[in-house]
Amino acid sequence: AQSVAQPEDQVNVAEGNPLTVKCTYSVSGNPYLFWYVQYPNRGLQFLLKYITGDNLVKGSYGFEAEFNKSQTSFHLKKPSALVSDSALYFCAVRPNRDDKIIFGKGTRLHILP
Amino acid sequence: EAQVTQNPRYLITVTGKKLTVTCSQNMNHEYMSWYRQDPGLGLRQIYYSMNVEVTDKGDVPEGYKVSRKEKRNFPLILESPSPNQTSLYFCASSQGRLGEQYFGPGTRLTVT
Numbered sequence: 001a002q003s004v005a006q007p008e009d010q011v012n013v014a015e016g017n018p019l020t021v022k023c024t025y026s027v028s029g030n031p032y033l034f035w036y037v038q039y040p041n042r043g044l045q046f047l048l049k050y051i052t053g054d055n056l057v058k059g060s061y062g063f064e065a066e067f068n069k070s071q072t073s074f075h076l077k078k079p080s081a082l083v084s085d086s087a088l089y090f091c092a093v094r095p096n097r098d099d100k101i102i103f104g105k106g107t108r109l110h111i112l113p
Numbered sequence: 114e115a116q117v118t119q120n121p122r123y124l125i126t127v128t129g130k131k132l133t134v135t136c137s138q139n140m141n142h143e144y145m146s147w148y149r150q151d152p153g154l155g156l157r158q159i160y161y162s163m164n165v166e167v168t169d170k171g172d173v174p175e176g177y178k179v180s181r182k183e184k185r186n187f188p189l190i191l192e193s194p195s196p197n198q199t200s201l202y203f204c205a206s207s208q209g210r211l212g213e214q215y216f217g218p219g220t221r222l223t224v225t
Contacts, residue, residue, distance in 0.1 A: 032211055042219075044214070046213035090156060094211070100158060101146075101210075102172075103148075106155050
């Protein structure tokens with residue numbers, strides 16, 4: 001079955017340190033990958049996506065993600081974390097253009113002052 | 114302002130009482146979708162629509178209905194709600210399947 005995994009329920013990072021939120025997927029075909037962020041009591045907001053081209057994708061709020069086909073991963077990264085980055089992060093994959101989108105279970109990111 | 118609106122934001126109802134959650138977008142998007150969010154389960158797609166009069170099931174469609182009579186509106190209908198449909202519901206829209214999805218603010222539904 002096609003799936004996406006966020007192996008960490010929670011990630012704690014000190015403010016100013018680099019952060020990584022992990023995402024791996026198991027799909028056939030050429031996947032389309034997305035990251036969304038959810039702040040408390042809000043809907044999800046788009047951060048970035050990989051469709052094709054450069055494996056390093058830059059998105060909103062200084063975030064970036066690298067598509068690694070051999071490791072089937074699409075980890076979200078930021079060089080220097082801010083307290084305001086504390087939120088729930090979702091990875092999503094569309095296995096092929098016409099397939100349904102699949103969301104991961106989410107990773108809660110805590111940035112410690 | 115580009116946005117997706119949902120109403121109501123909060124709803125408490127009883128088992129079996131039909132309800133509708135409305136969703137509207139002002140971006141002329143073709144693709145619209147409904148999700149439910151449950152602790153530990155993330156977001157699961159209920160139904161989606163590629164365009165007017167074109168709808169299809171997501172991963173958890175049982176107990177739900179949708180319609181797409183106009184491009185901007187995509188209501189979610191629970192004909193006979195049950196307690197296991199207590200959840201946080203999100204509507205989203207995008208320009209095509211690969212576009213970034215814009216999410217509504219959510220509807221928290223409690224069925225007693």
